Amino acid sequence: MTSTHTLEPNPAYQAWRRWKSRGMSLLLGLCAVAVISPLFLVLYFLIREGASALDWNFFTQLPKPTGETGGGMANAIVGTLMLLGMAALIGVPVGVMGGIYLSEYGTERVNYWIRFAADVLNGIPSIVWGMVIWALLVVPFKTFSAYAGGVALGLMMIPLVMRTTEEVLVLVPQSYREAGLALGIARWKIVTIIVVKTALKGIVTGVLIATARIAGETAPLLFTALGNNFWNHRLSDPIAALPLQIYNYAVSPYDDWHRQAWAGALVLMGMILGLNIIVRIISHGHKSN
Amino acid sequence: MNESAAIPASPLLLAAPRRWPDRAFRWVALGAALLIVALIILVGWQLSRGAHLAIAKFGPGFLASAKWDPVTDEYGAWPFIFGTLVSSLIALLIAVPLGVATALFLTEMAPVKMRQPVIMVIEMLAAVPSVIFGLWGIFVLIPWLRDHLFQWIAHSWLGYLPLFKGPIYGVSMLAGGIIVAIMILPIVTSVSREILRSVPNLQREAAYALGATHWEVIRIAVLNYARRGIFGAAVLGLGRALGETMAVTMLIGNRPEVSASLFAPGYTLASVIANEFSEANSDLYISSLFELGLVLLAVTFLVNAAAQLMLRTLTGSGTGKVS
Numbered sequence: 001m002t003s004t005h006t007l008e009p010n011p012a013y014q015a016w017r018r019w020k021s022r023g024m025s026l027l028l029g030l031c032a033v034a035v036i037s038p039l040f041l042v043l044y045f046l047i048r049e050g051a052s053a054l055d056w057n058f059f060t061q062l063p064k065p066t067g068e069t070g071g072g073m074a075n076a077i078v079g080t081l082m083l084l085g086m087a088a089l090i091g092v093p094v095g096v097m098g099g100i101y102l103s104e105y106g107t108e109r110v111n112y113w114i115r116f117a118a119d120v121l122n123g124i125p126s127i128v129w130g131m132v133i134w135a136l137l138v139v140p141f142k143t144f145s146a147y148a149g150g151v152a153l154g155l156m157m158i159p160l161v162m163r164t165t166e167e168v169l170v171l172v173p174q175s176y177r178e179a180g181l182a183l184g185i186a187r188w189k190i191v192t193i194i195v196v197k198t199a200l201k202g203i204v205t206g207v208l209i210a211t212a213r214i215a216g217e218t219a220p221l222l223f224t225a226l227g228n229n230f231w232n233h234r235l236s237d238p239i240a241a242l243p244l245q246i247y248n249y250a251v252s253p254y255d256d257w258h259r260q261a262w263a264g265a266l267v268l269m270g271m272i273l274g275l276n277i278i279v280r281i282i283s284h285g286h287k288s289n
Numbered sequence: 290m291n292e293s294a295a296i297p298a299s300p301l302l303l304a305a306p307r308r309w310p311d312r313a314f315r316w317v318a319l320g321a322a323l324l325i326v327a328l329i330i331l332v333g334w335q336l337s338r339g340a341h342l343a344i345a346k347f348g349p350g351f352l353a354s355a356k357w358d359p360v361t362d363e364y365g366a367w368p369f370i371f372g373t374l375v376s377s378l379i380a381l382l383i384a385v386p387l388g389v390a391t392a393l394f395l396t397e398m399a400p401v402k403m404r405q406p407v408i409m410v411i412e413m414l415a416a417v418p419s420v421i422f423g424l425w426g427i428f429v430l431i432p433w434l435r436d437h438l439f440q441w442i443a444h445s446w447l448g449y450l451p452l453f454k455g456p457i458y459g460v461s462m463l464a465g466g467i468i469v470a471i472m473i474l475p476i477v478t479s480v481s482r483e484i485l486r487s488v489p490n491l492q493r494e495a496a497y498a499l500g501a502t503h504w505e506v507i508r509i510a511v512l513n514y515a516r517r518g519i520f521g522a523a524v525l526g527l528g529r530a531l532g533e534t535m536a537v538t539m540l541i542g543n544r545p546e547v548s549a550s551l552f553a554p555g556y557t558l559a560s561v562i563a564n565e566f567s568e569a570n571s572d573l574y575i576s577s578l579f580e581l582g583l584v585l586l587a588v589t590f591l592v593n594a595a596a597q598l599m600l601r602t603l604t605g606s607g608t609g610k611v612s
Contacts, residue, residue, distance in 0.1 A: 096321075097322075128332060218419065247535060250423065
């Protein structure tokens with residue numbers, strides 16, 4: 001840069017700088033539009049294609065055999081709910097207890113590594129969970145099962161629940177704990193009836209978010225829950241799940257199945273958005289951004 | 290969430306627990322926390338056990354061999370490693386500039402009233418399951434790419450590059466990369482946003498005081514300051530991209546070939562496992578798929594660990610809460 005530039009402002013150059021700034025601002029705005037547009041495109045097509053295929057039968061009937069039109073995904077909807085229930089039975093207690101340890105008992109150094117491990121665990125590709133559970137629960141019992149699917153989803157849930165639990169527990173004021181200690185309450189009771197209870201809303205929120213996250217998981221179910229065209233009567237049998245059914249129908253060559261896949265996707269998306277909306281209602285006014 | 294570091298150790302720690310239920314409760318909590326570590330070991334161990342046969346048979350040559358032939362029971366990982374790297378790189382090339390730009394828009398420019406809705410939409414985008422992106426990709430994105438974007442690229446000067454040569458099927462590395470880009474955009478954007486928000490206002494004010502325009506403030510004071518963090522965000526996005534399974538499986542074409550053209554179908558580590566695992570009919574076949582899983586695990590582990598370490602030193606909290 002020459003000194004003439006700094007001493008005598010060049011009007012053309014100043015104008016160029018201003019226009020460049022405006023141009024870049026516009027560009028950034030356009031990028032933001034590009035980033036949010038896929039959501040609307042996906043939702044638009046989900047509703048357009050899915051709503052027409054959605055009828056009462058979809059919620060009440062079993063899938064029809066290849067070649068016959070009609071039928072529904074009743075078993076897959078129930079299957080997904082059952083799998084989520086089993087996953088929560090594993091993911092919630094372990095995740096919440098882990099979060100309690102991080103927030104109430106862990107030292108700075110230990111916590112650092114456990115958090116690190118949780119983040120790494122969170123990053124393990126979901127398909128890898130499928131293989132691991134296949135080796136652990138499908139091979140020894142010689143059958144695909146609802147149990148295996150539930151465990152796969154449950155293990156994926158643990159780090160999610162643990163991190164959110166920790167985050168809300170540390171927000172509980174220390175004076176609450178000190179008040180409990182001053183009253184001579186046992187420490188485990190301080191944690192459960194004071195700390196956890198104070199932060200319960202946040203913990204429930206975290207659990208719902210984690211549930212919404214795993215509700216759409218397909219890869220870990222491919223070779224654990226496997227899918228099933230009929231009702232599941234025993235948890236040791238394969239079980240249907242919405243994401244699996246959507247996948248199988250989407251890659252099939254039949255038009256009627258494609259329609260059903262769209263309808264299934266609309267229902268699944270509805271479930272997930274519904275959970276997210278519940279979360280927003282619960283945590284309304286609690287989370288500042 | 291920086292407060293968590295500032296809070297002194299919990300008062301529950303100050304004195305030793307008095308009664309056995311206290312101790313039991315504490316041990317259970319510790320057990321739950323340590324289970325996380327145990328799970329990582331379990332995953333690694335199970336995969337290595339499953340891959341044992343393939344490792345013994347093919348040795349390190351497995352990684353470099355491009356032959357994948359279940360009929361003759363010969364397996365090599367190279368086409369899948371190649372496909373995974375290429376589709377993830379495409380995804381990064383699209384998602385990082387767009388994500389950072391959106392984060393800049395949100396932190397530096399957008400009116401305050403507009404921020405929250407946009408952030409909410411991006412969070413919703415993160416909530417869309419992979420399989421739904423796949424479904425949408427098959428029936429909406431692929432036809433559009435095949436009939437419009439890819440045609441346009443092939444007929445422009447770009448068509449002379451080997452990257453964009455060959456027949457256009459729609460399903461392709463490029464399509465897989467694009468769908469992964471959409472899927473990692475939310476995490477790249479939200480982590481970048483967190484990084485940008487941690488840039489001190491003093492930086493911006495100093496630049497304004499020197500007469501910088503809005504864009505110059507962003508470029509000189511904000512982006513420069515946040516460079517390392519944005520790199521971390523990109524690495525985190527890479528970790529996600531590498532492991533993406535369902536949407537990629539549905540769009541990439543699933544052919545174990547190594548081709549210079551992005552229009553050609555490919556295959557990734559995750560999608561070959563998703564597609565072929567339940568059909569694998571020989572022990573060596575299954576074992577080879579397990580070795581692919583082990584490769585995938587090792588790569589994502591390294592990438593994620595690097596990203597976490599990078600981001601943790603910057604934000605102090607890691608990124609566990611970012612979906």
